Amino acid sequence: TAASAASPASARGKGVEFIEEMRVAAMRLHTREQARDGKKEAPMEPPVAKWQPTVEGYLRFLVDSKLVFDTLDDIVHRATVPWYAEFQNTGLERSEPLQKDLAWFSLQGYAIPEPSAPGITYASYLEELSDKDPQAFLCHFYNVHFAHTAGGRIIGEKVAEKIHIHRELEFYQWEGDLSLLQQNVRGKLNQVASGWSRAEKDTCLDEMEKAFASSIDLRRHMFP
Ligand code: HEM
Numbered sequence: 001t002a003a004s005a006a007s008p009a010s011a012r013g014k015g016v017e018f019i020e021e022m023r024v025a026a027m028r029l030h031t032r033e034q035a036r037d038g039k040k041e042a043p044m045e046p047p048v049a050k051w052q053p054t055v056e057g058y059l060r061f062l063v064d065s066k067l068v069f070d071t072l073d074d075i076v077h078r079a080t081v082p083w084y085a086e087f088q089n090t091g092l093e094r095s096e097p098l099q100k101d102l103a104w105f106s107l108q109g110y111a112i113p114e115p116s117a118p119g120i121t122y123a124s125y126l127e128e129l130s131d132k133d134p135q136a137f138l139c140h141f142y143n144v145h146f147a148h149t150a151g152g153r154i155i156g157e158k159v160a161e162k163i164h165i166h167r168e169l170e171f172y173q174w175e176g177d178l179s180l181l182q183q184n185v186r187g188k189l190n191q192v193a194s195g196w197s198r199a200e201k202d203t204c205l206d207e208m209e210k211a212f213a214s215s216i217d218l219r220r221h222m223f224p
Contacts, residue, residue: 018193018201019186022142025208034151045216046223048158055163057221059105059112062171064119064218066098071123072141075130084130086188091181092145097170104167118217125214135200139207140214142189147215149178159222 012021030038033047073095079085102112115123129137148171156172174181193201 019189025205029212051223053159053222060221067115067119069094081134083192090185101169122214135204136207139204140211143211
């Protein structure tokens with residue numbers, strides 16, 4: 001709601017579903033140009049119109065993204081924290097589609113790079129966080145999957161146009177009704193967070209900016 005969007009951190013929460021608090025925290029880090037509900041003055045990354053991507057840079061982004069999605073899948077399947085298992089097989093997984101996209105690029109004659117520093121650094125940070133700070137970890141799980149369904153698709157479209165890739169990548173296609181898959185994950189986030197203290201919820205929300213910065217780092221090969 002508009003009221004919670006404007007409220008300070010100390011007034012967080014009262015009667016609002018936790019997923020709504022997460023969305024409000026995420027929208028605070030967007031500009032109005034990026035998303036209608038955006039609140040931030042200056043963007044955390046340059047607008048896509050100013051990027052000068054190359055196929056090579058895009059491939060680095062795809063490879064690093066795959067490493068990050070693989071890592072999240074591994075973590076929820078290992079489920080060292082029991083409720084991680086709630087987030088297995090959500091339908092939002094992107095590892096297989098990315099594998100297919102990379103195979104397609106390879107067939108076109110492009111060399112598929114090894115993962116690079118932003119992806120490797122983020123993947124090991126996620127591993128570490130999943131062990132020692134489950135609430136903060138879940139913030140990343142949410143952002144990696146949901147950012148990709150929103151801004152990620154916009155970025156994908158514009159980059160494809162700039163580098164003349166006339167094929168809709170599997171990365172941007174989901175099996176089944178995407179909004180239902182998202183609703184299902186939102187429900188699980190609410191359900192899991194309903195067992196958290198206010199301090200634990202705040203730990204999750206306070207990780208939002210780091211989740212944004214890590215996501216932006218994966219795209220650095222595509223902008224100056
Ligand atoms: C939602 C754009 C970067 C996380 C959205 C929405 C748009 C958007 C259009 C949908 C807003 C709505 O439903 O009203 C963009 C653009 C970006 C960007 C253009 C950069 C060029 C990011 C980053 C993150 C992020 C870096 C975090 C890693 C989210 C989340 C949502 C969202 C969590 C809510 C999704 C949902 O609940 O359906 N973004 N975004 N975005 N974005 Fe971004």
